[in-house]
Amino acid sequence: MKRGFTDAEFAARTKRAQALMAKHDIAALLLTTEPDVRYFTGFLTQFWLSPTRPWFVIVPASGKPIAVIPAIGQALMNTTWIDDIRTWASPDLIDDGITLLADTLSETAGQGRIATPDGHETHIRMPYADITHLSTRHTLTSDMGIMRALRMVKSDAEIDKIRHACSIAGTAFNAVTSFAHIGMTQSQINRKFQSACLDAGADNVPYVAMGLGQCGYFDVISPAGDITAQSGDILMLDTGLMWDGYYCDFDRNFAFGPPDPRVTSAHDRLIDAAAAGVNAAVAGATAADLFRAMAKITGAGKAMEAGRFGHGLGTQLTEWPSFIPTDHTELKVGMVLTLEPSIETIDGRILVHEENIVIRENGAEKLSPFATELAVIT
Amino acid sequence: MKRGFTDAEFAARTKRAQALMAKHDIAALLLTTEPDVRYFTGFLTQFWLSPTRPWFVIVPASGKPIAVIPAIGQALMNTTWIDDIRTWASPDLIDDGITLLADTLSETAGQGRIATPDGHETHIRMPYADITHLSTRHTLTSDMGIMRALRMVKSDAEIDKIRHACSIAGTAFNAVTSFAHIGMTQSQINRKFQSACLDAGADNVPYVAMGLGQCGYFDVISPAGDITAQSGDILMLDTGLMWDGYYCDFDRNFAFGPPDPRVTSAHDRLIDAAAAGVNAAVAGATAADLFRAMAKITGAGKAMEAGRFGHGLGTQLTEWPSFIPTDHTELKVGMVLTLEPSIETIDGRILVHEENIVIRENGAEKLSPFATELAVIT
Numbered sequence: 178m179k180r181g182f183t184d185a186e187f188a189a190r191t192k193r194a195q196a197l198m199a200k201h202d203i204a205a206l207l208l209t210t211e212p213d214v215r216y217f218t219g220f221l222t223q224f225w226l227s228p229t230r231p232w233f234v235i236v237p238a239s240g241k242p243i244a245v246i247p248a249i250g251q252a253l254m255n256t257t258w259i260d261d262i263r264t265w266a267s268p269d270l271i272d273d274g275i276t277l278l279a280d281t282l283s284e285t286a287g288q289g290r291i292a293t294p295d296g297h298e299t300h301i302r303m304p305y306a307d308i309t310h311l312s313t314r315h316t317l318t319s320d321m322g323i324m325r326a327l328r329m330v331k332s333d334a335e336i337d338k339i340r341h342a343c344s345i346a347g348t349a350f351n352a353v354t355s356f357a358h359i360g361m362t363q364s365q366i367n368r369k370f371q372s373a374c375l376d377a378g379a380d381n382v383p384y385v386a387m388g389l390g391q392c393g394y395f396d397v398i399s400p401a402g403d404i405t406a407q408s409g410d411i412l413m414l415d416t417g418l419m420w421d422g423y424y425c426d427f428d429r430n431f432a433f434g435p436p437d438p439r440v441t442s443a444h445d446r447l448i449d450a451a452a453a454g455v456n457a458a459v460a461g462a463t464a465a466d467l468f469r470a471m472a473k474i475t476g477a478g479k480a481m482e483a484g485r486f487g488h489g490l491g492t493q494l495t496e497w498p499s500f501i502p503t504d505h506t507e508l509k510v511g512m513v514l515t516l517e518p519s520i521e522t523i524d525g526r527i528l529v530h531e532e533n534i535v536i537r538e539n540g541a542e543k544l545s546p547f548a549t550e551l552a553v554i555t
Numbered sequence: 556m557k558r559g560f561t562d563a564e565f566a567a568r569t570k571r572a573q574a575l576m577a578k579h580d581i582a583a584l585l586l587t588t589e590p591d592v593r594y595f596t597g598f599l600t601q602f603w604l605s606p607t608r609p610w611f612v613i614v615p616a617s618g619k620p621i622a623v624i625p626a627i628g629q630a631l632m633n634t635t636w637i638d639d640i641r642t643w644a645s646p647d648l649i650d651d652g653i654t655l656l657a658d659t660l661s662e663t664a665g666q667g668r669i670a671t672p673d674g675h676e677t678h679i680r681m682p683y684a685d686i687t688h689l690s691t692r693h694t695l696t697s698d699m700g701i702m703r704a705l706r707m708v709k710s711d712a713e714i715d716k717i718r719h720a721c722s723i724a725g726t727a728f729n730a731v732t733s734f735a736h737i738g739m740t741q742s743q744i745n746r747k748f749q750s751a752c753l754d755a756g757a758d759n760v761p762y763v764a765m766g767l768g769q770c771g772y773f774d775v776i777s778p779a780g781d782i783t784a785q786s787g788d789i790l791m792l793d794t795g796l797m798w799d800g801y802y803c804d805f806d807r808n809f810a811f812g813p814p815d816p817r818v819t820s821a822h823d824r825l826i827d828a829a830a831a832g833v834n835a836a837v838a839g840a841t842a843a844d845l846f847r848a849m850a851k852i853t854g855a856g857k858a859m860e861a862g863r864f865g866h867g868l869g870t871q872l873t874e875w876p877s878f879i880p881t882d883h884t885e886l887k888v889g890m891v892l893t894l895e896p897s898i899e900t901i902d903g904r905i906l907v908h909e910e911n912i913v914i915r916e917n918g919a920e921k922l923s924p925f926a927t928e929l930a931v932i933t
Contacts, residue, residue, distance in 0.1 A: 180780060180781070221778050222776045222777065222778060223761070223762050223763070223764065223776075223795075224764070224776040226761055226762050226795070226871075226872045227871070227872050227873040228676045228677070228678075228871055228873065228874075229675075229676050229866065229873050229877065230862075247862065248862070249774075249776065252773050252774035252777070253774055253776055253777050256777075266862070267862060268675065268676075268862065268863065268877045268879065268882075269881075270675060270877075270881055270882060271881075293683065294683075295682055295683035295684040295687075296682055296684055297648060297651065297682060298606045298607050298646075298682075299606070299682050299683070300606075300678065300679065300680050300681060300682060300683070301678065301679075301683050302678050303678060304673055304674055304675060304676075304677050304678060305671065305672075305673035305677070305678070305679050305695070306673040306674055306697065309673075317683070319684065364758065367758075368753040368754075368756075368757070368758070369753075371749075371750075371753050371759065371760075372749075372750045372753050372754070375746040375747075375749050375750050375753075376746075376750070378746075379746070380742065380745075380746070380778070380779065381749065381760070381761075381763070382749075382759070382760075383601070383604055383759075383761065384601050384604050385601070385759070386601065386602070395630050396627075396630035396631055398600045398601075398602040398627065398628065398631055399600065399630070399631050399634075400599050400600060400601070400758070400800075401758065402558060403558070417601075417604070422778075484608075484625065484626070484627045484644070484645060484646065485646065488607065493604075493605070493606055494604045494605050495604075495605040495606065495607050496606075499607065499646045499648075501646065503647075503648055503649075504646075504648060
């Protein structure tokens with residue numbers, strides 16, 4: 178697998194953005210977050226973990242995007258297809274790039290509308306006081322969902338990276354039965370699993386969610402602690418690993434010792450629900466349709482507590498849309514999605530199962546190696 | 556090492572916040588980001604990687620903080636010291652918690668001032684359209700640097716966690732000379748190092764920066780690629796690992812084969828600069844003083860390009876203050892800091908060296924195992 182993208186890919190993304198901008202009379206798109214900046218530039222770094230510095234990319238009505246960034250990023254931005262890179266010595270405690278940004282926006286947009294993503298699953302990554310300051314020179318309007326529309330549909334090159342991430346995770350999941358055993362702590366299992374992901378080729382492992390408990394678990398977002406695995410426990414591991422800036426996001430459940438028949442039955446229904454999701458995942462259907470196809474098999478009670486039955490996937494662990502009854506987003510060719518049905522086993526305990534797919538012309542292509550049965554750790 | 560904090564710790568943090576709020580006539584503090592929410596609740600999860608859902612915590616003028624969060628977080632929030640937990644079924648594409656938040660703010664603050672962090676290194680983690688929507692019911696004002704002031708000074712319990720993270724990284728760095736060799740790619744070295752961090756006890760490894768090049772490197776934020784290590788290369792590894800929600804952030808340089816004398820000399824100066832930083836790191840000095848103490852030894856030319864000579868450290872990889880000439884933040888007992896001098900070797904190539912300390916009554920305590928010389932990989 179080759180890292181990076183061709184310049185043609187970034188040019189095509191920019192052109193698509195500019196077509197949508199023209200439709201909405203937007204003269205410049207202002208982007209501040211890691212996935213949005215990377216989408217148009219290819220600027221890939223873990224440095225975003227540092228909250229110190231703001232980073233800006235402006236997509237003009239025509240021509241290449243313009244980077245307005247801290248000087249520390251110049252060397253890396255120089256390696257991308259971007260030509261117009263404007264830097265300042267950040268951190269600047271008085272004016273952390275705001276005047277440079279405002280000037281560049283004036284030059285780029287003139288009196289035209291400047292838009293920024295403002296909807297669901299977005300935020301503006303800069304200090305609120307700086308937004309207020311910027312507002313004295315420029316009015317920010319909504320991007321009308323342009324970034325959402327663009328990023329939801331993946332190119333083949335993006336899909337290849339996600340498929341590769343899925344394949345790495347598949348190898349790591351296959352290793353679990355060989356290292357996990359009764360008596361290990363959650364933390365030990367979690368760390369071994371992360372190492373297995375790295376050994377299998379992950380660049381990094383930003384996310385590993387776990388569940389552990391008799392016949393199921395109560396939640397899937399708690400950190401790994403010092404609780405030890407017991408006979409009869411169900412272990413869920415969900416990753417969250419990255420390759421070249423793209424995530425996979427699927428899970429596997431494991432039984433420590435012979436599983437309770439109610440667990441096996443629940444797991445079978447999750448497998449069936451994921452299969453129903455695959456069948457329903459066709460262009461033209463909606464996110465809500467996909468939810469209903471899976472909920473028909475699992476029931477929807479617990480699903481509504483956990484939140485949803487899956488979501489988009491790409492440069493972020495979760496992206497739009499959401500598989501809930503009220504999301505009527507139309508599925509399109511190129512959307513990469515997770516199918517994530519959940520079900521109650523006993524006494525409020527749940528199992529969650531998750532796989533990854535992409536919508537193709539003729540239906541869904543499986544990106545993760547779909548599970549067929551509950552793995553048992555003896 | 557014990558995970559978590561006592562309820563008394565959270566009560567003390569809340570009390571300190573409320574004293575500062577009273578001073579600034581703030582009736583409620585609205586918090587939206589992972590470190591701020593965790594600071595008052597102990598809510599620790601990797602789930603923040605998902606941008607889908609907003610999370611809110613309100614610190615009232617008196618009494619415990621109130622959590623206004625997606626239902627998926629209820630089970631985990633129930634395990635914290637927080638009593639008042641209000642949830643909604645998120646994602647809600649029409650009203651993703653905003654009415655619940657606005658109602659809770661009305662109940663908590665009445666007609667009083669509602670403040671949110673708005674300064675350097677902060678952002679509001681919710682959709683901009685939702686901020687606008689919230690603004691029709693409540694005016695958000697500046698927190699006047701309250702969160703910055705609180706979070707910059709660490710408790711002993713926090714310092715213990717950071718020291719433990721440093722110790723884990725120290726073990727991992729010691730392993731590098733045994734696994735790294737000429738001919739390995741950056742990516743291979745990076746992944747092996749992450750595994751070494753996990754083996755040594757890291758919960759996860761969110762950040763590993765690398766430099767690799769003859770006699771030094773050009774930048775320290777680029778991702779690990781497929782370039783192979785050559786004889787004469789200098790390798791820099793910088794982590795970025797976490798234990799129980801706290802980071803260490805220090806690095807080590809390694810020479811592949813006998814180093815060029817100019818590299819050895821530059822590295823010696825970095826060791827000296829870090830030692831000068833330790834000596835200058837006393838309560839009452841300023842961040843700028845610490846910068847100058849180190850720059851006196853290294854020169855400041857390259858430092859200004861890289862950005863700074865260190866920063867605060869805690870629940871985030873980088874925190875306030877910044878060691879730059881213009882940051883006049885007074886150093887206080889309990890501040891955890893990185894000393895990060897950098898220096899040019901030849902032709903624009905740099906070395907960066909980083910260690911971690913905490914300010915004590917009688918000067919600095921070293922948290923990372925300070926390096927004394929450049930390690931050589933033979």
